Amino acid sequence: MSILSSYFGKGMLILGGMPMWAFPVILVLTAGFVAGAFALQRGAVRRPIKATAFLLRFVALTLVVTALATPKLRSEEPVPHQSFIAHVYDTSGSMGISDYDGQARLAAVNASAISSPARAELERLYRSIEYSFDEKLAMRSEPGVPSASTNGTDLAGAFRTLTAQLKGLPVTGVMLYSDGNATLGSDKQAILDAASGLGAPVYCVGSAPQRLAADVWIEKAIYPDEVVRGVNSKVSVLVGSREVPGASIEVALVEDGKEIARRKISGSRDERTSNVEFAINPAEAGPHGYEAQVTTSGKEAYPWNNKRTFFINAVQKKRRILYVEGYPRYEYRFLRAAFEDDDRFQVTSMVFLDQTGKTYRQGIDDPSQLGKGFPASQDELFQYDVVVLGDISARRFSREQLTTLREFVRTKGGGLLFLAGQDSFDPSGFSATPLADVLPFSFSDTPKLAEKRRVTPTREGIERSMFGPYDPSKSGEPPWSVLPAIQGLYPLNDLKPGAIALCMIDENGSEGAPVVAYQRYGRGTSLICGVSATWQWKFQVPSENPSYSAFWKEMTLILLEQSAERLSVKPTPPMAAVGRDVILEVSVLDDKYRPDAAARATLEIRPPTGSPITVEPQPASEGAGLRHTLTPTVPGIYHILATARTGAGPELRQESMFLVEPEVSELSEVRLNESLLKEIAAVTGGQYVHLSEFNNMPQFIKPKAGSVIKVREKPIWDRASLLTALLVALGSEWLIRRLGNLA
Secondary structure, X not given: OHHHHHHHOXXXXXXXXXXXXXXXXXXXXXXXXXHHHHHOOOOOOOHHHHHHHXXXXXXXXXXXXXXXXXXXXXXXXEOOOOOEEEEEEEOOHHHHOOOEXXXXXXXXXXXXXXXXXXXXXXXXXXXXXXXXXXXXXXXXXOOOOOOOOOOOOOHHHHHHXXXXXXXXXXXXXXXXXXXXXXXXXXXXXXXXXXXHOOOOOEEEEEOOOOOOOOEEEEEEEEOOOEEEOOOOEEEEEEEEEEOOOOOEEEEEEEEOOEEEEEEEEEOOOOOEEEEEEEEEOOOOOEEEEEEEEEEEOOOOOOHHHOEEEEEEEEEOOOEEEEEEEOOOOHHHHHHHHHOOOOOOEEEEEEEEOOOOOOEEEEOOOOOXXXXXXXXXXXXXXXXXXXXXXXXXXHHHOOHHHHHHHHHHHHHHOOEEEEEOOOOOOOOOOHHHOOHHHHOOEOOOOOOOOOOOEEEEEOHHHHHOOEOXXXXXXXXXXXXXXXOOOEOOEOOOOOEOOOOEEEEEEEEOOEEEEEEEEEEEEOOEEEEEEOEOOOHHHHHHOOOOOOHHHHHHHHHHHHHXXXXXXXXXXXXXXXXXXXXXXXXXXXXXXOOOOOEOOOOEEEEEEEOOOOOOEEEOOEEOOOOOOEEEEEOOOOOEEEXXXXXXXOOOOOOEEEEEEEEEEOOOOOOOOOOOOHHHHHHHHHHHOOOEEEHHHHHHHHHHOOOOOOOOEEEEEEEOOOOHHHHHHHHHHHHHHHHHHHHOOOO
């Protein structure tokens, strides 16, 4: 098609001598006439000769019919320079990477776009106005593309500023030259909303190579936010490699500046991700800084993505789980077993054995614990961090006990895990209790599915590693693929608006009803599991597969995310850049876990170098709590010690830390983010092309509504080439007929 376009030109084909529908009809009749004429000819003539003669005669008659139809190319274009096209160049740090055919990405934009015939065509039709942006948008007056800065990319901010700059101008479109890596204000929805606010289509030009050069990198670190001091815990580091066949790759884990372990893996030519596991055992309580590092003996193009820093808090005591079950069942036994190999948790359980209220208790510290049944007082219940309610009837609890459980979630910030079952899902049970507001679904008559079904994680569930770590962008079977279809599923068809689904029923490859979901309630979290017989997975899955244990532990960790300490200090963001504000948010709770407005706190901030500073955070202007804003001037790890006193109780102490880097991690992601650029183009009515296909861009740009259009019609039937082709076809047919003894 491109060869025909280069010869005849571009436009819409029309016929001057006949209607468009008549042309194919005449060609069919012509083919029939020629075929009939050859069929009437007699004699011993070989079929290939007759077929060749038929084809040549049909071609000759087709050329005659085409000439009689007088075809023309009609093209429409706006009258030149009625409107503007804004050219917006991404000049952030990632656009300076020299990986596009040996040159920087911005240099490739200059060579392939600005100096191209397509750009000349755009200049002929539209007036140009040029901008560049990294952290801020600026108008350009000099020709050519500037060099890249070292700053981050604020794509949403650029669109918002551009909207104000272009207000009132007749703009046909915005040409965005970028690799799509937005490191500042990188919320995708905010970017799409800002792009939509332009009121003009955005034509995105992917300005980075589609296949990256050789590299090794730390893709992700999977770690618990909290571990128990002196207890072994696991950290998984996902290491990516590409185009490093035969090279050795070493992965190291550093704790508080000291290397604690090192592993070796092998490289490959294809891109792949390897999971490298480390055991950590912090000896001291408090926050600890970790850094995963990867090195290779081969060459790599992007050495700056070989590290990943994260923080883990070591606590003195285990997280306490209270598990209450309505009757002895398989699920009780295997749920306890799921936590036996993880010393972060201490499970205390209570099982009702009969209708008289007799219970069997496990994991108790002394004989009096839970001796009077489920706790009714806050002092007793608030000792736990997570409460698990199994298949148990609401009639087993008093209203006082359920009210205390509601306050456990709302006030203390505890977690409630609600398990599906015939008794727990009775619509006349918990729906009339204080737990009705706490749980993430509305009770209804939801029967258990009779047939076996498979369970798979939602997108949120995959991100949270519900069945173990997995990257859907990589090849390989996900860990949940070995889980068999099971019975005992209760679909959650009545999720509340704020609920987030984690797992769903697999309907032959498509998404079915959710079966696991959670929601925030007050300071805490409630989670419902509609899988009433997960023990079937334990029986039918190889012992080395982590899916079953990971499923239960991840649900528990979600419930613990909001679990409140009486004194907490939270740096936002936990990883910042030099010169950018870090907000230290401090929360102080009294002995009833209620915000103490009269409490005062002190922060001792220890920078990487220099003397510690002591500050008193002030009440936040909005909401509860205290706040202090710090602008770090040197890179490194900052340690924070918070102290406070509430009432007549003992002094509260809490530690935290945050990392300050020399600059924003603009180069942490080097890939071309085509998906974001395509979404920007789609929501604004524009088009996406890769830089290598930029010459196709003019055909995608639609003139602005209301523009004066100039119509051109170019005849293509009177070309000398058509006459030459006709003579060649007739002469060749005559020669074939002579050589083949055709009449």
